[in-house]
Amino acid sequence: MSEKRIGSSYGKLMMNTIVFAIGSFSSKVLVLLLVPIYTKHLTQSELGRTDYLTQIANWIIPLATMTISEAIIRFGLDKAYDKKKVFTIGNVVCGAGMLIFAALLGLISLIGVADKWISGYAVLLFLYVFMSGIKTLYTTFVRAMEKVQLFAVAGIVATFFTLLFMVLFYLVLPKDFLGANTGIQKYLLSTILSDAITAVFVTIAAKLWKYMDFKYIDRELLQTMLQYSVPLIPAQLLWLITNSSDSFMTTYYIGEDRNGVLSAAYKIPNLVATVYMMFGQAWNMSAITENDSEDRDKFYEKVFDFNQSLLYILAAGCLLIVQPITMVWIDSKFRECVRYSPLLIYSTIFSCLTTFMGSIYLASKLTKRSLFTSLISGVINVGLNIVLIPTIGLYGPPLSTIASYMTVFIIRAIDSKKIVPFKMDIRKMIVSNVLVMMMTAVLVKEPDLMHHKLLYLVVLALFCAVFVINMESINSLFFRFMPKRIAEKVTNLGTKKLSLIAAGVVAFAGLNLLFKCVPLILVLAAGYAFGIKLDAPKIFLFCQVLCSALIWLLFSHIFGAGVLFIMCAAPIVMYRKKRYIAMAVASFDLLLGALILSDLGWFLFLIQLIALIIVYRKSIDEFALDYIEYGTLGPLDRITGMIPVRRRGGKTTSTISELPDSNEADSQ
Structure with a gap:
């Protein structure tokens, strides 16, 4: 493979990752903002029931759709197949599966064999599965068309309407609007409506009707696609068992309330999976398109090294912030979840690495191997849950998840090297795992490090060690598409200087921990003054909102309000000659304030309004x-x-x- 071809492969992978980041990460982070809403408006029992209803839906979707979306991306990206035929077959298979599911669900509801799980929610469950399956099918085909920008926009659209409907149902509309009397119904209905709007948006934007032709269905291609996708049904189900058996078995052994706490414990670990998903979607496309390239093995080696380094840094970063974020983000009745989140964060490392190895099976059309390894994962997870949950309670599910994912990763790593013989840096993998395990152990042992500052400094030091060990692999791949001038500057710093920078970060974080963020507030205040002097709105806006918000949250509302008044009024007075800029500053302040805290947002609005009236009286x-x-x-x-x-x-x-x-x- 030529250097130009290599650069093109890495460049395409990274550009796709960036596009998926815009759609997936922004949307997932915005969805995470909903956590305070539904942890406040749902009881532990309701949150637990919502969790297992969505898990039931996730189990049904592979059966109802026959995992045809996996065949859509595999055959849609392959230039040997006609995209119109591929998409038409996808719609036919998905539609037939949904009809069968509707008939079976109606029969089950009449007999009443599943009333314990779905009583009162059968219709919403069907709509949830149907709209989720259609949305996944259509957005996956957009990826197969290599319209990754549209795919990203679709993710943002889905998030926007999910947020909108959640806020409307929980905070604005009457309690029984559209028959949604309970918090569970409102949660499900918000997702259903959001998926429906997203599917319509994608259909119109990509003109998907042009790729549907039901007059003639290629039966040979239908058979080929089903041979590819059907083995993935049990594989996905077994994978879902690994993911969701925790929820069902926790509910069975120790009740819905405890499952609600476990569900809350998954929220922050999902950040790691969310960030990886951006890369994983782009990698899945590259694994397929690069499967027949001459330099495939070297490409896989570099990408895997980058992938594992990224995961270790992300997991260590989440461990660093999990306790303070939980205190602010999760409602008080779920705060106990901070005891279990560190173990779940650690498990996401092996979950994502296992998914990476699974892409090799998909690219090589060896989906039966994926089934075998998924079976092992499910057996280990369920078996350990049966033993551990009655014995050690909520510590059981995270430990069984770690054991199952770690085992499957080892098996897939050995097996996949027979298909693509690429090298792995085992030494770095072991050292990084030991460091992250040490961080996890400290956090599990002491769930409130804010009152044990020395231990928190130890965790900070471990994070810096993980960062220094893995940053070279991150840089090596970034350098392939980073502007040359920037790449040279980063390279010139060297490992020693970067280590000193990391040590400085540790020291600064320690000072903030000891002195209640006063050093950070002083730095932000200096940055605000610096931005005002240099006429740099981006700098002073960032420092202004963050500084005043910290004072507001950590000290007193009155003190924070006073600081905020000065910081918000000064730019408007300074820009009085540029009225539109002043108004833009006011709007931006209001938006950021609203995102940080609703009370702070309203206060910002009043400040901006008063200042504008005075300046332009x-x-x-x-x-x-x-x-x-x-x-x-x-x-x-x-x-x-x-x-x-x-x-x-x-x-x-x-x-x-x-x-x-x-x-x-x-x-x-």
Whole structure:
């Protein structure tokens, strides 16, 4: 493979990763913002039931769709197959599966054999499965068309409407709107409506109807696609058993309330899986398109090294922040989950590495091997849960998950090297695992490090060690698409300087821990002043909101409000000559404040409004006089400059561009 070809492979992988990051990461992070809403409005029992209902749906989806979406991406990316035929077959298979599922669900509801699990939710369960299957099918085909930008936008659209419907159902609309009387129904209905809108959006944006032709179905291709996708049904089910047996068995052995706590414990570990998903989606496409390339083994080696280093750094970072984030983000009745989150964060490392190895099976069309390894994972997970949950309670599911994923990763790593013989840095893998395990052990032993500052500094030091060990692999891949000038600067720093920087971060974090974030507040205040002086809105806006929010949260609301008033009013006064910039600053402050804290957002709004009125009071007076003189059209015409505008002293101007600046007007 030529150097140009190699660069193209890495560049395409990274660009796809960035695009998926925009769609997936932003959407997933926004969805995580919903956690405070539904942990506040759902009881532990309701959250536990919501969790296992979604798990039931996730089990049904592979059966109802026959995992045809996996065949869509595999055969859709292969230039040897007609995309129209591939997509048509996908719709036919998915539609047939949904009809069978509807009939079976109706029969089960009549007999009542599953009333314990789905009583009162059968219709919503069907709609959830149907819309999720359709959305997945359509967005996957968009990926197969290599329209990754549209795929990313679809993710953002799905998130926006999920957020919108969640807020509407829980906070705005009447309790029984659309028949949603319980918090569980509102949760499911929000997802259903969001998936429906996303499917319609993708259909229109990609003109998917042009790829549907039900008059002629290629039976040979149908058989080939089913031979590929059907073995993935038990594989996905077994994989889901590994993921969701924790929920069902926790509910069975120790109750829905404890399962609600376990569900909350998964929220922060999902951050690691979310970030990996961005890379994993791009890698899945590259694994297929590069499967027949000459330099495939070297490509896999570099990408795997980058992948494992990224996972270790992400997991260590999440371990570093899991306790303070849980205290702020999770409602008080679920705070106990902080005891179990570290173990679940550690398990995501092997979960993601196992998924990476599974891409080799998919690219090579060896899906039966995926089935075998998934079977091993399911057996280990269920077996250990049966033993551990009655014995050690909620520590059982995380430990069984770690054991199952670690075992399957080892098996897949050995087996996949027979297909693609690429090298692995075993030494780095062992050292990184030991360091992350040490962090996990400290956090599990002491769930409140805020009162044990020395232990927190130990955790910080371990994180820095993980970062230093793995950063070279991250840099090596980034350098392939990073601008040359930036790459040279990073390279010139060297390992020693980067280690010193990491040590400085540890020291600074330690000072903030000891002195209640006062050093960070001082740095942000200095950055704010620096941004004002250099006329750099991005700098002072960032420092302004973060500094005042920290003071607001850590000290007193009154003190924070005072600091906020000064920091918000100063830019508006400074930009009084640039009215639109001042208004943009005000809007941006309001948005950031609302994201940080609702009370802070409203307070920001009042500050901005008062400051704008004070700065532009004379313009407002003149605007009101024009309105009185010219009637209802006066203000509009004044803005557009279509009629003369009376100014003080009898002077008139005909267009807005001729109006004096506010400073000039004030001086008059």
